Amino acid sequence: MPDGATVAIPPGLAIAQAMPDVLPPVRARRGLWGFLRRYPTMAIGGGLLLLMLLMAVFAPFLWTKDPTSLAPALRTREPGAQFWFGSDMLGRDVYSRVLYGARVSLLVGFSVAICASAIGLAIGLFAGFIRLADSIVMRVMDGMMSIPPILLAIALMALTRGSVQNVILAITIAEIPRVTRLVRGVVLSLREQPYVDAAVASGTGTVMIMWRHILPNTLAPLTVQATYICAAAMITEAILSFIGAGTPPIIPSWGNIMAEGRALWQVKPYIVFFPAIFLSVTVLAVNLLGDGLRDAIDPRLAKKL
């Protein structure tokens, strides 16, 4: 019997993780304190992410100005009392732009994670269960995956007008094959399990097997993968904006703020610096959350912590 490590890592996992076992987590100690003690990374990641979320949602009430209003006479001011994070080359307030920018990054990250997971799950289940579809679907996925995701996203962005929706769509399309592969890998390994064999033998319908046995076991690794997709999507959005093929620049997103400030990197580093910190911290938070989740649902790792 193939061991867990070799089978469970499908060759398509972008940010590959050790595949967790499909067993329920070891019961945690009760209460918030117990949770924090047990899963510190998840707690830190979740906490930071929650902070960012609150900041994004309540941006208008956090002493911000209109992030798009210009004041060319007040351009490139150093951080100070008037502009907490300084002003950019059009005299816009970097603090306000960074706070509002969180909305775009988080929106792109979450949307891509959810859409790519949902679509990838559907295709992966389909491919994993229907042999005939499998080879066709997986060849298409192989084809898509053989185009590096950023290249694919750039090419897709070239097709359409820059908008947040199109960025989400482009990154989602680029991420789907990886989810599909993951789900299909899980399905294929589960299909070999005795209890699935038993279900098939007892005449349970395919849909029922999927629903009862496959889907629940897929959800755990998929959730972990989704957090990594979320993190990757936020960085991809920044890269797309950085090279000029992303979110329309009229919308303040961290990628856009950095792209605009990068020419002045040496003289006015704060324009790049602040969004870079926020982006890095948010991506970090999501990654920590993902790690925490993975540890939490992987009993063998959890035992050792």
Added chain:
Amino acid sequence: MWAYVIRRVLATIPVMAFVALFVFSLLYLAPGDPAAVIAGDQATPDDVERIRASLGLDRPYLVRFGEWVFRILQGDLGTSIFTNLPVGHMIQQRIEPTLSLMLVTLILAVSIAIPMGVVAAWKQGTWIDRAVMGFAVLGFSVPVFVVGYLLAYVFALELDWLPVQGYTPFREGLFPWLENLILPSVALGGVYIALIARITRATMLEVLQQDYVRTARAKGAGQRSILFVHALKNAAVPIVTVIGIGIALLIGGAVVTESVFAIPGLGRLTVDAILRRDYPVIQGVVLLFSFVYVLVNLAIDLLYTLFDPRIRY
């Protein structure tokens, strides 16, 4: 096994066909007009129309696709709309810097990341493990251009240890070549190191719990031998897989890194071509990248059988 190898090799043909169709269709549908760019800012609408017709951009989809595939099969990637140079020639001019960058990054990343991952797994739960994992998470979280500018600022501008930018061809000496590649490779390598270190640690943890490791340990094998001979060998498949898949990260990252460090490679060619809608170049480059990527992963798939004879197909 040979049947598997042949089957696996044959399977790349439809993949490449799909890529060809996809890439061609994508750019066929793209808005933006190379004719308008070529004609220049002072051009009249008639000029634009005339140039468009002369480039053959006004002909139907299937005609253009058919011609394109036919020419590619003859090894002709077409001619750049902008430079009037053969795309093959342009790629050839640009391939050395990109290959060099990727090669150095690959070697650097693998030689740093695998020991990092192994040590982290071995010292699991200690501060070393946490530091390695912390670094790995940071590597995933800090965008490559931020790392690039930071490195350039510190090591090139402030300390003046390394060149700020540019590329020196290999034929001008190993040292000048390497000198220009260190900063970009470190910047580009960040994510890749993080990726490989994590997967190494994770698989090592899996493997270290296996019976045969316990057996080896019980038999009194040395710690180093356990780690690097027994465990690492058994953890090799996922690690190598990820190294192969990570090539995609390198290709994507090269686009940005080459811009930051002014390296005249394929990544910059791609971005320039996409922004200018130089269809033949975009098609040629994406096709080439995809082809390389498919080949690398094909090679790795085939290597599985070498590393892990337990896998049967």
Added chain:
Amino acid sequence: MERRNLFKASAGIAAATAAGFPSPGVSQNAAARTLRFVPQANLANFDPIWGTQYVVRNAAAAVWDMLYGVDENLVPQPQMVEGETVSADGLTWEFRLRPGLLFHDGTPVLAKDVVASIARWAPRDPMGQMIRAIQDELVAVDDRNFRWKLRRPYPKMKFALGKTGTPCCFIMPERIATTGNATMITEYVGSGPMTFKRDEWVPGARAVFERFGRYTPREGTSSWLAGPKRVLVDRLEWVVMPDPATAANALQAGEVDWWESPISDLVPLLRRNRNIAVDIADPLGNIGSFRMNHLHAPFNNQKVRQAVMMAINQEDYMRAVVGSDTALWSVLGGFFTPGTSSYSEAGGEVMKRANMDGARRLLAESGYANEPVTCLVGQDQPLLKPMGDVTADLLRRLGMNVDFVATDWGTVGQRRAMRNPPGQGGWSMFHTWHAGADAVNPAGYNALRANGNDAWFGWPTVPSVEAGITEWFDAPTPETERAAIDKINRAAVENVVYAPTGFFRSYQAWRRNVSGVVKGPLPFFWGVSKS
């Protein structure tokens, strides 16, 4: 074997040695003879007649010579021609080439090459088109003489052949010049002081030029495109750097010698470096443009156009584009290049002072029905992107319905050619800029033409502007020229052919071991040396 070839061969050996066995002495020598230059943009194609971007012209000016060349006073001086005679009626021009002119393949420049080159250039150039329209014949008389007979006098002939505005009338061998002007040339055999190294050209990264040893410079002193073009370096390398921060680093580290267009925010950084000199690149500067589509609502309504022009605060645009350094920009009261004899502020008061309240009133009067204003903004152009940002803010404050299309310059290029209404793939406005050297008079000022369908994108129809332009061409005296200029300016302001967003200059920067860099509308590589 000729001496030149001997020299070339030894230089080649030296270069090969330097490449193979890095020895400090040799490579330093070679470095001193190689000028490394960061151009404003990538040299993507190299046919200066087919593509008309400024960057192509700048490279081409080193490789191909011209019949005439304007000096720093914009007066055309003979360059390849020895002289010309014009018949008393002004209809017959006889030109004579100076002796010793050679193409880079070693063949002599003959009158038939010139005739073929003019024939390829003229249909692509606004002034060339005007001459073609009145042309009787253009023939080579013998190897050194050619004749151009017209049906009406064309006093601006020498300016047309020697101007800096694109496309310039570059002289190429006949076999190349007979390439249709819709097809790109593939052979770059020049007539100028430098050869183009096609085999070393990496579009997007590098372009290499070498001194042409058998070029015969004129006598006298060099001034812009006029006078001797003596190349003092062996090799010129263009290093393309799309990111200004990278270029600034490279210049500070001495990895490049000369940067054509540093952004003004980085200039203080460069000034702090004692090895770097910074100066204005082109005294004639550039004129920013808010180009409107006169065919469709809302900008088919003169009052709406006037409202926008009234609302525009050029200072905002200029600060956004070139920064806080007020020495670099000024507010325009007219359409022509400030500081030149044709600059006029006739009727231009409204341009100079922003009046948002007046603009809102005018907009209300105009009957503007909240039609969307489709703004095309090329994000990949460092000068145009900030203009677009200012415009979006301005139009919104004015109370207009902004449809902001952030895209790349290529897409702007395509969409601006569409005459459909904005909702059907068309557009309402885009930003661009016009070189001050092109806007010194109506001759080369394509963007000011207002002859409807034949006009530049936006297709304005303003008979009074066109009448003024005709008057200028026919003007016999400087006074009548001036009157015509004032008339054009007044009409262009009143009808808002386009809305200027200000006049700006940019910097250039070079290492102090480079000498001979001059200010001008394009970088001149002759006369520049490196120690």
